Amino acid sequence: MLPAARCTGARQLSHFATTSPxxxxxxxxxxxxxxxxxxxxxxxxxxxxxxxxxxxxxxxxxxxxxxxxxxxxxxxxxxxxxxxxxxxxxxxxxxxxxxxxxxxxxxxxxxxxxxxxxxxxxxxxxxxxxxxxxxxxxxxxxxxxxxxxxxxxxxxxxxxxxxxxxxxxxxxxxxxxxxxxxxxxxxxxxxxxxxxxGTSWKKGIPIEVLPMAAPRVLAELKAMGSHNPRIRPGLPGKAGAIVTDNGMWIIDAPFTPLLLPRDAEEGGIKAGNGDNGVWQVDALADKLIKIPGVAEIGLFxxxxxxxxxxxxxxxxxxxxxxxxxxxxxxxxxxxx
CATH class of the missing domain: 3.40.50.1360 (Rossmann fold)
Known part of the structure; x- marks a missing residue:
């Protein structure tokens, strides 16, 4: 059975007062x-x-x-x-x-x-x-x-x-x-x-996908310039991919650091549209969410x-x- 994903984080709570900053x-x-x-x-x-x-x-x-x-x-x-x-x-x-x-x-x-x-x-x-x-x-x-x-x-x-x-x-x-x-x-x-x-977070953009669509999504991500996208593995000691609360898999897709709109403007009309794997944030997000089999993407x-x-x-x-x-x-x- 594939391991279900569970959001990490401690449960213990402690309380203390803070002064007005x-x-x-x-x-x-x-x-x-x-x-x-x-x-x-x-x-x-x-x-x-x-x-x-x-x-x-x-x-x-x-x-x-x-x-x-x-x-x-x-x-x-x-x-x-x-x-x-x-x-x-x-x-x-x-x-x-x-x-x-x-x-x-x-x-x-x-x-x-x-x-x-x-x-x-x-x-x-x-x-x-x-x-x-x-x-x-x-x-x-x-x-x-x-x-x-x-x-x-x-x-x-x-x-x-x-x-x-x-x-x-x-x-x-x-x-x-x-x-x-x-x-x-x-x-x-x-x-x-x-x-x-993509500057400090090198693991890639998390993408939630239908398990049966994962191979085609991986191929599409590589064609878009993602560097070694991979299906996120499950917990240590358990075989298979991690499974989300929605029954999906996660693909982590690293890209070259994403441009902002002003970067694209400075680089010309084609800057950030995916040429040579270089994307502007909104352009990449709009492309990713339209890949068949993608349920949601980790770009906000x-x-x-x-x-x-x-x-x-x-x-x-x-x-x-x-x-x-x-x-x-x-x-x-x-x-x-």
Whole structure:
């Protein structure tokens, strides 16, 4: 029997108080035509949350630094985006979301009594239940209604807030929940922030496919310039491909770092259309989703919730816990 995919992440929750941070606004990066994002740096003052940065620290300390960075980002994102009037909240998958649920649970039962939480998979379902929060499923959300906000992590985030998601094999549900929300907020640590997708996340774009279509999808990906796309294997010691909650397989398809629209404009009319395996984010995403047998792709792209009323894949804000103990917030602004 093929191993079923289960989104990874610890279930243990702990609670602690945080002090009110100070916010410092810094200039938007780049010049005309540069990233349409504004950086906000939030610095906490609670000793337990401060991170010491060092390029030569032991692996164990590095792991602690990363986890503290995730917690910093999660607490700040919840503070900024979980309003007391909200009643429907999406909860994503992955290791950073553990701290999102922790931050929500730390508000106490009175604050969350009227809130209902919608998971993206088995892991987030477990987290919601373990925290004593009210659970509901996205298929129970009335078609005419939206979630007030959804929190989720990412494997990589570029300068325009395009995302790669699906490292935990929950990308289809993650996209369903994100696009059902009025506001989608991304929470991550400093390792996930890149200028272009595919720069630091080398495993490839996760693509959820029908098992019977996998060979043809692999062939199409290679023809499009993907470098050694492969079916994601199951758990160690079990033969076969990983199987998602939807009964699908995952193909991880590495590509040359993906261009942004301004890169394509500078390179000419054909830049980013797949010549020599070089793609612009939106062009690649539009091509991938049309491959027969592809159910969903791990590129979150296009518009965000500030630009359209519903169905947005990109976040309205991305929170990054940094190695120096700060939280960097990237939000879309009008292009220069």
């Amino acid at each position: 100070r916010c410092h606004m810094i200039a938007a990066v780049g010049g005309p035509g540069a990233s349409a994002s504004l950086n906000k740096v939030v610095r906490g003052t609670h000793p337990a949350l401060l991170v010491t940065s060092s390029s030569a620290i032991p692996a164990e300390e590095q792991a602690k630094l990363v986890e503290t960075s995730k917690r910093l980002a999660a607490y700040q994102a919840v503070k900024d985006h979980l309003l007391s009037s909200y009643t429907r909240i999406g909860i994503g998958s992955g290791s950073t979301v553990v701290y999102v649920v922790e931050a929500i649970a730390a508000l106490g039962p009175a604050a969350t009594a009227d809130m209902i939480f919608y998971p993206t998979g088995a892991q987030s379902e477990d987290l919601i239940e373990a925290a004593g929060l009210r659970l509901q499923y996205i298929n129970k959300l009335p078609a005419a209604e939206q979630l007030d906000v959804a929190f989720d992590g990412a494997d990589e985030v570029d300068a325009d807030l395009n995302l790669i998601k699906g490292g935990g094999a929950c990308l289809w549900q993650e996209k369903l929940v994100a696009t059902a929300a009025k506001r989608f907020v991304c929470v991550a640590d400093f390792r996930k922030l890149s200028a272009r997708l 792209y296009g518009n965000n919730g500030l630009e359209i009323a519903s169905g947005a894949q990109k976040p309205v804000a991305a929170y990054f816990g940094m190695a120096d103990g700060s939280v960097e917030v990237k939000t879309p602004i009008a292009s220069a």
